[in-house]
Amino acid sequence: MTKPVALVTGAGAEHGLGAAVARAFAKGGHHVVVSGRSLDKVETVAAAIRDGGGAAEAVALDVTNEADVAAVFAEVERKFPGALDAVIYNAGDNRPAPFRETTAEHFEAFWRVGCFGGFLVGREAAKVLVPRGKGAILFTGASGSLRGKANYAAFAAAKAGLRATAQSMAREFGPQGVHVAHVIIDGVIDGARIRKAWPGALDRLGEDGMLDVDDIAANYWHLYSQPRSAWTQELDLRPFKEPW
Numbered sequence: 160m161t162k163p164v165a166l167v168t169g170a171g172a173e174h175g176l177g178a179a180v181a182r183a184f185a186k187g188g189h190h191v192v193v194s195g196r197s198l199d200k201v202e203t204v205a206a207a208i209r210d211g212g213g214a215a216e217a218v219a220l221d222v223t224n225e226a227d228v229a230a231v232f233a234e235v236e237r238k239f240p241g242a243l244d245a246v247i248y249n250a251g252d253n254r255p256a257p258f259r260e261t262t263a264e265h266f267e268a269f270w271r272v273g274c275f276g277g278f279l280v281g282r283e284a285a286k287v288l289v290p291r292g293k294g295a296i297l298f299t300g301a302s303g304s305l306r307g308k309a310n311y312a313a314f315a316a317a318k319a320g321l322r323a324t325a326q327s328m329a330r331e332f333g334p335q336g337v338h339v340a341h342v343i344i345d346g347v348i349d350g351a352r353i354r355k356a357w358p359g360a361l362d363r364l365g366e367d368g369m370l371d372v373d374d375i376a377a378n379y380w381h382l383y384s385q386p387r388s389a390w391t392q393e394l395d396l397r398p399f400k401e402p403w
Contacts, residue, residue: 162188162189162190162214162242163188163189163190163242163243163244163245164189164190164191164192164235164239164242164243164244164245165181165184165189165190165191165192165243165244165245165246165247166191166192166194166231166232166235166243166245166246166247166284167180167181167184167191167192167193167194167247167249168194168195168220168222168246168247168248168249168250168276168280169194169195169222169248169249169250169251169299170193170194170195170200170201170204170249171195171196171197171200171201172200173200173203173204173207174372175348175372176249176299176344176348176372176375176376177193177195177204177247177249178193178204178207178372179372179373179375179376180247180249180375180376180379181193181204181205181208181215182207182208182211182213182373182376183373183376183377183379183380184245184247184379184380184383185208185211185213185214185215186213187380187383187384189214189245190214190215190216190239190242191205191208191213191214191215191216192215192216192217192218192231192235193205193208193215193216193217193218194217194218194219194220194231195219195220195250196219196220196221197219198217198218198219201217201218201219202217204217205217218231218234222248222250222272222276222277222279222280223271223272223275223276223279225279228276228279228280228283229283232283232284232286232287236287241291243284243287243288243294244288244291244293244294244295245294245295245296245297245383246280246281246284246288246294246295246296246297247296247297247298247299247379248276248277248280248281248296248297248298248299248321249299250272250273250276250277250280251272251273251299251301251317251318252268252269252272252273252314253301253303253311253314254314255310255311256310256311256312256313257310258309258310258312261312261313265313266312266313266316269313269314269316269317270313270316270317270320272317273314273317273318273320273321274316274317274318274320274321274324277298277321277324277325278324281296281298281324281325281328281339284296285328285332285337288332288337289332289335289336289337291336292335292336292337293336293337294336294337294338295337295338295339295340295382295383296328296332296337296338296339296340297339297340297341297342297379297382297383298321298322298324298325298339298340298341298342299342299344300318300321300322300325300341300342300343300344301314301318301343301344301345302343302344302345302346303315303317303318303319304318304319304321304322304341304343305319305322305343307319321341322341322343322393325339325340325341325392325393326341326392326393329341329392333390333392336387338382338383338385338387338390339392340382340390340391340392340393340394341392341393341394342375342378342379342382342393342394342395342396343393343394343395343396344370344375344396344397345395345396345397345401345403346369346370346396346397346398346401347364347368347369347370348369348370348372348375349369349370349371349372364400365400367398367399367400368398368400368401369398370396370397370398375396378394378396382394
């Protein structure tokens with residue numbers, strides 16, 4: 160293995176952000192380990208990358224399971240010793256729930272995927288990258304990372320927690336050579352999940368009203384590629400038409 164390795168989590172749909180990030184890193188020369196809860200879905204993503212001439216493989220990963228996360232990192236290190244240099248945390252869920260109807264189970268489930276999983280993946284990534292003094296750990300955030308919206312308390316709490324975790328990691332590991340960055344996606348992503356859940360979103364928002372997944376992914380590659388004399392810790396992305 161002469162290629163650097165990138166581990167991308169939360170890469171479910173082939174036309175989603177995780178898959179787009181995986182494609183971007185494969186295009187940049189990485190061997191990409193594509194992970195998600197459904198092995199069939201992430202294998203589809205990995206196969207498409209291979210069909211396009213890139214290098215990729217799929218692994219099933221539950222980011223909320225500590226043993227599962229540790230095992231995936233151990234396997235990556237076993238198969239590709241010293242090659243991992245980019246970890247992208249893209250797992251999350253986003254559904255509205257009126258506050259008085261939000262169950263404890265719902266709130267905790269959002270926190271486990273949106274924040275706790277980021278801690279687990281971030282910690283294992285740091286264990287590998289910090290001793291080497293190089294690499295990047297990138298987290299996907301949202302407008303909920305900055306402010307709570309009516310009916311989105313569980314989502315906002317999880318994303319705000321992930322943002323704080325990323326900031327703490329950046330302050331601790333940046334001086335040790337590891338670039339930790341948080342990407343706020345402030346707008347609707349034009350991906351498979353949105354098109355399925357909100358079939359009229361494209362008509363409602365109009366042309367250029369949603370963020371293109373490949374355009375977002377290009378910014379993840381940019382963060383990874385930044386010289387360390389001018390690192391970005393937080394980047395916010397939105398369509399030029401998005402009110403903010």
